[in-house]
Ligand SMILES: Cc1cc2ncn([C@H]3O[C@H](COP(=O)(O)O)[C@@H](O)[C@H]3O)c2cc1C
């Protein structure tokens with residue numbers, strides 16, 4: 001076991017004034033602790049993007065129609081989305097997985113299991129998914145993590161595409177991080193005042209139903225308000241942690257999935273690094289619940305794994321610092 005003290009002692013012994021790389025040293029410590037080595041690695045890295053649709057969009061919680069999910073899947077696959085452009089810039093593999101899109105593009109990377117096709121039912125009117133769908137979505141994510149681990153991936157980034165999924169994230173942040181609905185409910189991909197008011201009322205009512213179920217059956221409570229891409233991400237985080245990959249968290253929606261994984265598999269969050277704090281107001285509460293401090297606070301609010309990709313070069317810098325710099329004793333003789 002490589003202790004935090006041993007890692008700190010190593011960093012303090014490098015050929016530079018102690019502490020002179022500031023917060024990068026804290027990040028290097030996290031990487032070394034997670035990977036249990038003083039020369040942590042950040043290659044190969046993979047962004048897995050899960051896409052799915054949300055029945056609650058029919059209730060007017062997003063500024064965008066469901067068809068945008070499928071259109072963005074095609075754009076991601078063509079290398080022309082923010083996520084794909086940044087992944088290419090940072091030498092990060094990108095795997096796009098259809099976790100239940102309503103209008104998937106032809107030739108989507110993987111056909112969704114039939115049970116997930118078309119997306120969730122509206123969480124405004126009852127459970128968003130069945131127990132069988134929860135299990136299928138979880139399995140999709142777990143298998144993706146296994147493929148990544150088998151391919152030797154060191155750093156795993158998870159992202160999502162799903163119109164309406166900030167409504168789901170808000171419900172889960174209320175349920176699992178105890179946020180109030182004003183804090184948890186933000187404008188997502190650009191909700192105006194009228195949409196925001198409707199979204200907040202729906203989130204408040206749905207989260208109240210789920211809270212009632214949490215003690216007796218946490219999976220059912222989560223299924224009441226979740227989305228397929230979020231459960232797939234949760235399964236992927238949980239298995240990714242078991243396979244000891246470094247998990248780089250994106251924004252509000254990815255963190256909602258991290259809350260699910262941590263709730264069902266406590267300890268998952270010890271393998272996570274939080275890339276950034278989203279402009280969505282509930283994100284700070286979700287990160288605090290996981291005990292994570294974000295690397296960046298740049299008012300990003302896209303999802304798609306974009307914030308994790310922006311932070312990825314910081315991990316490269318931290319790994320180079322702790323793994324490649326000589327000891328002061330070696331240079332001074
Ligand atoms: C063109 C476009 C690209 C996106 N990429 C990510 N999102 C992000 O916005 C959506 C969530 O916001 P809401 O809950 O308000 O619908 C998700 O798809 C999320 O990934 C996008 C949204 C749009 C419109």
Ligand SMILES: O=C(O)c1cccnc1
Nearest residue numbers: 251252253278301302303
């Ligand atoms: O922070 C996020 O994950 C986010 C914010 C707005 C829209 N979609 C995602």
